[in-house]
Structures are given as structure tokens and as C-alpha cells.
Amino acid sequence: MLGFLRTDDEALVSCLGDPQRTVGAYHELLRRADGALDAIRAGLAHPDPAVREGCCRLLDHLVDTDSMPQLIEMADDPDPKVRIAAFHALACDRCKNDACAPGADRVLEPALRHLATDPDPQVRARAAELVGKFVHTDAAALAALQTSHAQDPSPAVRKKSGWYAPGGTIHRRTLPRALSCTPKQARRPG
Template sequence: MARDLARPVVDLSGNTLAEAVEMLAIPHRRKVALRKLMAAGRAGTPAVRAGLKHADPEVRIACCQVLDHFMDEQALPELAANVSHWHPGVRAWSIHALACDRCKEGTCRPGEDDVIPMVVEALLHDDDRNVRQQAAGMLGPSVLRSEAARAAVQRAHQHDPHPAVRKVAGWWVPGGPRFRKLRT
């Protein structure tokens, strides 16, 4: 018997948003659950905020990805708490959700004065190179507005032990290709 290929394999249309957050913990349902939460937009943020406290780091990562697009001011304390989570993917995505302006839809953006110190700390002191690389990329657009961001990016460019972090930081130092674009 041939399977109807037009029918979705996993249909979450009957599930609540809270159930979709729980399904983020199931690898074969994660993509569909993430799509449902992204499609819900701001209506999904209460469930997504709860997911920032989930025991499974993959759930937290996906919730950070949703909040990266649909930032909710009430989620800022949970996102900030995840910057120091034990899992490097959670740390990297919480930094991204807090610091990236490019992905945001709507007007809620955390203040740079609150976010930059956390991102600087991650860039200069996190043990995981992927977290430091994410932090360098997120601090970059702020180097003209923040002395702390500029100094941290320059230090990482000169002294970080990993070449990928030094490379990303180098994009944002004076004379770097993205720094030049910021000035124009």
C-alpha cells in the first residue's frame, strides 16, 4: 500500500504550543515543533519562555532560536540566565538571541548596556570556542557604539587561542572588512 506523500509525516496542528515545546525534546519531531512555534510568532512566546527552563538543552536551544525572531521582554531574565548554562549550544544561542538585531521581528530589543557586558564576558572567558565565536560576531556591530565591545573584539582578535574566533573578531576590528562597512 503506497503512502500518501502529500500528507505530512508529523502533524502538530492539534497540539498546544506547550506540547510543541515538549516535542522539541524528541529528535524526529523537533523540526516540525520548531516550525509550529515559529509560525505562532509572539503568541507562542509564553510557552517558549517556559522552554528556556527545560531540562533538555536541545529544547532550550530551539526556544532561544524562536526568541531570536520574536523577542519577548519578559524572556530577558531567562535568556540571561542561559548565558551561563552548562551546555555550550545553549550559551551560544542565548547570546545570539540577546544580541542579534538582524533577526528580530517587531520592536522588542534588549538594551545594549545590559547585553554587551554578558557577551564581552563570554568572548573573553568562555571555555568553548563556538560560544566565543558567536560572541565575537554578536559584539561586532556594536564596536562603534561601545568601547567595551571594541576592546573585547580587539583582544580576542589578538589573543584568542582558536583561529576561527580570531578570524571573526578580525572582521570587526578597525581595518577589518565588516568594520569598514559599519563606517560607511
């Protein structure tokens, strides 16, 4: 099966670090879903950063409430690719239900810290996505995005932060209904 000598979950997690086997291992672990979660969580502590990155990418799709604390810790991984994957998994709502989507109390502090100080611009851009989830409800998130939009050394990070800051396309699209009005409504006399 899959051309692997061993196909148990732990062996497949280790194969995430092998460029020749990573795609097959990733898809098989994704197919196994909840049955592979214990091995995927254990892979977050693997010495190979490619394995840790692959586990973060898998948790983007398979995350549950038990995995969330470990995924949050991965935002401080020494490898930038792992941090990028962790921030993406924490910010992406497509594969998560409301029950396991992390709240600001759990993820905003590391996102703010990395948006302001991470040496890797791709990590800062992913952190901006996570901070942007809270821009309508948290003053620190709003201030951080405005600062990043105005001052980040990377044009790509400034651009992404601008999408989430007031006036940006994502900011407008995610504006809570009570706070938004259509241009036609804004022009109507009182």
C-alpha cells in the same frame, strides 16, 4: 495534525528535544508566533538542553521585550549549544525591531565575559558578534575584540573578532557615517 499525540504549545515545546519531531514542532511554534510565546519562555527552563536551545532559536524570530531578560540569562546556560543559540538571538537584528533590540547596558557584560573566558570556541565566536554591535560606541567592546583577534586560541574566533575590529570588513561596513569617508574623499586636498 503534525503526527503528534498532543499539539498544545507546551507539548510542542517538549518535542523540540525529540530529534524525530523537533523540525515539525519548531515550524508549528514559529507559525503560532505570539500565541506560543508563554510556552516558549517556559521552555527556557526545561531540563533538556535541546529544548532550551530550540526555544532560544524560536526567540530569535519571536522575541519581544518581555522575553529579553530570559534570553539574556540563557547566555550563561551550562550547555554550549544553548549559549550559542542565545548569543545568536541577542546579536541578530534581522528579526527584531529597534524596540526590543537589547542595549549594551543589558548584554555587553555577558558577551565580554564569554568572549574572554568561555571554554567553547563557537560560543566565543557568537559572543564576538554581539560585542561587535557595540565596537563603535564602547571602548571595552573595542578592546575585547582587538584582544580576541590577537590572542584567542581558536583561529576561527580570531578571524571573526577581526571582522568586527578596526580594519575588519564588518567594522568598516558598520562604521557610522559621520566617522566614515570614501577613499576618494580621503584623498581630496583640504
